[in-house]
Amino acid sequence: MSLYGALFAGVSALNAQSQAMGMISDNIANVNTVGYKRSEAVFSSMVTAQTRSAAYAPGAVRASTLARIDQQGILQQSSSATDMAISGNGFFVVKNSVTDSLQEPLYTRAGQFSEDSSGYLVNPAGKYLMGWPVDQDGKVSAGSGDVGSLQPVDVAFLGGITRPTTKADLSLNLDAKEVPYVYPLATPAVQAANFSRAFTAYDSLGEAQDVTMKFFHTTSPTATAAGSTNIKSVANLMDSFPNLASTANYTSTVNITGTLGTLAPSLSLGDSFNIKLNDETATIALDPSWTAANLASAINGAFTGSPASVVSNRLVLSADTPIQIKFGGSQPVDEADLNAIGLSFMTKERD
Numbered sequence: 001m002s003l004y005g006a007l008f009a010g011v012s013a014l015n016a017q018s019q020a021m022g023m024i025s026d027n028i029a030n031v032n033t034v035g036y037k038r039s040e041a042v043f044s045s046m047v048t049a050q051t052r053s054a055a056y057a058p059g060a061v062r063a064s065t066l067a068r069i070d071q072q073g074i075l076q077q078s079s080s081a082t083d084m085a086i087s088g089n090g091f092f093v094v095k096n097s098v099t100d101s102l103q104e105p106l107y108t109r110a111g112q113f114s115e116d117s118s119g120y121l122v123n124p125a126g127k128y129l130m131g132w133p134v135d136q137d138g139k140v141s142a143g144s145g146d147v148g149s150l151q152p153v154d155v156a157f158l159g160g161i162t163r164p165t166t167k168a169d170l171s172l173n174l175d176a177k178e179v180p181y182v183y184p185l186a187t188p189a190v191q192a193a194n195f196s197r198a199f200t201a202y203d204s205l206g207e208a209q210d211v212t213m214k215f216f217h218t219t220s221p222t223a224t225a226a227g228s229t230n231i232k233s234v235a236n237l238m239d240s241f242p243n244l245a246s247t248a249n250y251t252s253t254v255n256i257t258g259t260l261g262t263l264a265p266s267l268s269l270g271d272s273f274n275i276k277l278n279d280e281t282a283t284i285a286l287d288p289s290w291t292a293a294n295l296a297s298a299i300n301g302a303f304t305g306s307p308a309s310v311v312s313n314r315l316v317l318s319a320d321t322p323i324q325i326k327f328g329g330s331q332p333v334d335e336a337d338l339n340a341i342g343l344s345f346m347t348k349e350r351d
Contacts, residue, residue, distance in 0.1 A: 005048075005058040012060030016043060019063040034124075035073065035110020040066045073109065082121055082155065084111035094127035098152040105130065105147055119156025129153045136163065165201035170213070172197070178217040182322070185216060256295065257313045261288025275299065277307055277319035 020041035030036040047059040075085045086092070091107035098120060106127060113121040113129050121129040130150035132140045143149060178194040185191060193214035201211050261267055272285045282302035287294065292315045296308035299317070309316050317323055 009058040009060050012046070012062070016041075016061045016063035019065075023065060033110075034112040035108060037067060037069045037071060037073070037109070040068065042066050069109070078112075080112075080114065082113045082115060084113065086111065093130040093147065093150055094123060095130055095152075096127055098128050105150070115155055119154050121153045121155060138163070162202070162204060162206035164204045168199060168201065168211075170197060170199075172215075174215055174217070176217070180217045180219050183218040185218070188214065188216065191216070256292035256315050258291070259288060260286060260290045260295070274324075275302075276324040277303065277317065278305065278321055280304065 020043075023039045023041050027038045042064045044062050044064060045059060046062055048057040072087070073085075075087065084092070086109060091109060092111060094106050094108055095103050096106075097103050108123070108127075110123060113123055116122050123129070129152070131153045132144040132149065133151055134140055172195075174195055181191075191214075194217045195215040196212055197215075198210060198212045201209050203209055267286060267288045269287055270285055272283050274281065274283050280303050282299075284295075284298050284302060290298075292310045292313055296310050296315055299308035300306040307318055309318075
């Protein structure tokens with residue numbers, strides 16, 4: 001063994017260890033570098049041919065670099081909408097230029113991209129992200145699928161495709177105790193709603209649009225109502241037409257068997273009541289000798305369309321708007337008061 005060989009072996013060890021220290025330093029220095037993969041030193045022995053069995057010929061040691069580019073990094077939250085990450089296998093394809101189609105593609109796991117002045121996505125090294133164009137349904141265009149068909153990713157939307165909002169899901173629990181509006185609403189666009197909810201939708205140009213949904217508690221516009229009672233007094237006669245809100249096929253029925261004077265002895269000639277239906281209002285003067293037919297004739301004479309008829313000694317009123325009856329300055333009877341006056345009322349869906 002020569003002295004030179006011993007010194008050479010020691011120097012190679014120092015050189016190998018210095019390379020390993022350099023790799024560790026790089027790993028520490030790039031602790032905040034997005035997509036950086038650590039490097040490790042792998043040592044291997046260098047031996048020489050032994051010419052004599054009695055003499056030893058020293059060798060050396062060598063340090064090789066092992067880059068852990070195949071390891072999955074930790075996904076981190078980002079505030080940038082153009083930052084991306086890959087979970088699992090795969091690489092981002094980047095190029096140094098967007099004009100040179102013959103340029104060699106490069107691969108990286110770092111997904112830190114931002115928009116440049118031309119609208120292209122570039123990484124901190126200035127390399128352009130490549131991708132395949134998609135159609136309106138988000139499917140890759142026909143003929144794409146290899147690296148040669150990749151195109152620079154342009155987010156300026158000068159010739160891009162956007163998908164407008166077509167559906168929104170809302171989960172609501174509305175308060176049934178809200179005071180109802182009379183249907184139909186006069187000016188729903190400006191009326192104060194019982195409840196409203198706003199959300200953002202996107203149009204075909206990718207522009208954000210604010211949408212506000214307003215909810216109004218209204219009396220049902222798709223129901224018919226029918227009720228009946230025997231007349232005991234003039235007040236009961238008036239109460240037989242409750243003020244229910246409905247907009248079509250509203251029918252109120254009251255039994256009249258005999259004359260009004262017989263059924264309501266307190267009725268005097270000229271007593272009157274106000275009735276409103278189909279947006280018309282009239283005052284009907286009563287006669288104690290009237291029967292149901294006389295009352296129907298008087299109502300038909302005051303309104304267009306002959307809304308009154310008699311069926312089996314029952315006076316029947318039909319209207320397309322809520323029927324309102326007032327007598328002696330009293331208020332119209334609404335649905336909440338039906339039980340109080342002993343009416344049996346039924347509401348059913350229209351055909």
